[in-house]
Amino acid sequence: MAGAAATNTGFPGVEVHGKSIRVAFMYKGARHRHTLGIEPTRNNIKHAAGLRSAALFALKNGNYNETEFFPHSRAADSSASSKRVGDLCERYKPLKAVDITPETQSRYEVALDICVATLGRNRAADALLPEDIQKLRADLIVTRAVSTVNHYLATFAGFLYWCENNHYCGELGKHCVRFTKSSKDPDPLTYEEYLTLIEKGCLHPIDEAAVAVAIYTGLRPGELLALAVEDVAPDFSKITVRRSITQSVTFKVPKTKKERTVLLQPPAREALKVLIADAEQREPADLTVWLNRHESRIGRVRVLLSPKTQARKKVVNDYFVPSAWNTKWANLIRRAEIRPRPAYQTRHTYACWNLTARGNLAFIANQMGHSDYSMLVTVYGRWIDTESPRELDRIWEGMQNMAKSAPNLPQKSDAETVSY
Template identity: 80%
Template sequence: MANSVAARPAGYTGIEVHGQTIRVDFMYKGVRHRHTLGVEPTRANIKHAAGLRSAALFALKSDNYVEADYFPNSRPAETAPQTSRRLDDLCDRYKPLKAVDITRETQSRYENALNVCLETIGRDRLIDTLLPVDIQQLRVDLIATRAVSTVNHYLATFSGFLYWCENNGYCKELGKHCTRFTKSNKDPDPLSFEEYQALIEKGCLHPIDKAAVAVAVYTGLRPGELLALAVEDVAEDFSKIIVRRSITQSGTFKVPKTNKERTVLLFPPAQEALKALIADAEQRESADLQVWLNRHESRTDRARVLLSPKTQARRKVVNDYFVPSAWNSKWANLVRRSGIRSRPPYQTRHTYACWNLTARGNLAFIANQMGHSDYSMLVKVYGRWIDSESPSELERIWAGMQNMAQIAPNLPQNGT
């Protein structure tokens, strides 16, 4: 086997004489670029190679680099260029690959989480030098100044990046060390009926606010679903609504959380409230709402959204639609005026669930109304509102059994 030829400097940075030819060598963002030109190492050729190297680096920094334009006849070098293993560079490769499967709003949250983790652990760290202790230290540093829910989101996002690195051979078994912190489950804090009345009578000074709160409490809609509800979603006889969309903090309409429509049957207070909201909304023109089904597809709904900041606006220029943060501010003012205990607007959804359960509503029916796939979530979240040992429940079940016995005489009766 022939002996390898040692390269020697040619008098210019990154230019080497390698045997009977010239080799160009440079690093950019942790990636080595090495090209053998296949020309004799004359003084003129060496000077030309130095200029070519400078031009290639400038193109890389300008994001206009096409390797074949600068080194069309380059022979593969003895050591092939390797992909950078710096965390920052790997993350730049990962982000656009992940982005195609998530919404733009989620992408922004993911990128923020990744940036925080990279800043904490060190952007210039090489992935194959990381140890489990580095991930454990990341957990310690994050939880020192942040809420558990925030840290768990960061760790979940960063673990996805690390698992991608593992699957592509950049590292081994790091993702599993991004263990989330245990988070205490806070019980729902629903409104009592007395608090609801105080909110309506004292907190809501405008009839539209009263109607909005009534719809929220008596339908159990998520805030984003409430704010995206339109005239066209309400049945003509006011017996039901169809939840077709939600609105995000950025003012983007999307499909509901479960990615499918659902029908909510209406209690009388919700029916009356919707009549007031529709009478107000019908004074506005219909608009084309772009509703995103996923990252790449959308539909257009021609509709009049029920709640608009313009109804009570004092300023001339206001948004057409409420976003969750604006609704949070309005809700906080309503609660403050009413004098009841402060709680976030999502508690209207919890109020709907707890009131239904306290009234001994059917679990499957309530779960369907709220958009859950089954009633396991109700049992998990609202367990203490489900009265499972009530004597009246036993009597109700026994009455049902007796009914069945009349239809099927073979069933046991009177304890026999």
């Protein structure tokens, strides 16, 4: 039955090509053709027809692995495996990594690995359907918090968009719809709770000073833990937020990617004097601050807060990381016997206290490192008093002062007055 040209065998998609059998089929607009390398006998042709049917069934069910069905096919080379979700993801990871920090890369890879494992590493990317992504969402949310699942979906969507752009799959990224998360109002400390925390919770002057700085500057925990002596103005009027520390003891630029100046209120000034007196007993250290994955700067500074100040162990870290600060904060709260809340609430406390005192929104947003005050309105809306008679009086007083300070303008005579 052998022939020099491709001939039909009577079975759809199975033909004789030279001295071998060739299988061909179309799936989602892509042509698949595989030369099996076996003689075109009647039994082999029947075997090829069955193999083709099984491959089409696997494609429809998302379990198709080209190298398993056609291991000796000329088309089943090393590039064939790249069509599987798992293999594509491994190719995507290093390409994505060049734009993010190593710590972010680690979090991304965890998210990607979980999504790929849940979806199926051996699934063919071009066989995935929107239904598969919807099922992924449903599987992830069963045992995980909404915030965690949303992070996974956002990360996996980036991978799917990359697959789309490289024509490995259809439009799937848009189906990684994030779950709606109920917004929780900030839970700031009251002033009475703050005093209790200082008096009962803080057994060491350094803890008392650290809490005061956190409350009266609104720094993020990572920014607070990376604050150095050299960041404080000589007259204690302000601090410059230049860096933040991550869980892996890596220093990076603040969340907004740029420095900011925070003007200091009296309690923060006094607290910083205590922290600086302690930090000046330690030798300066060269800190590498990563601007991005490929660029960094080195500064010689003395970080204000160090676990060594109160350490009972001989070997301790040189710097606090956010998780260690969270543990310390929880202990302070427990000793003070006030209602527990996360350490990040010190930042919310700063915002709420300033807003309750009728501070200027733009000023507060600038102090906290926001690009504008829209986030203040969104997050802290109920602390912004929009209908206070005091505010009306303040505005009217300002308008009167403006009128009094205006230059005296010549008055027009009746004859010069024109009606419109």
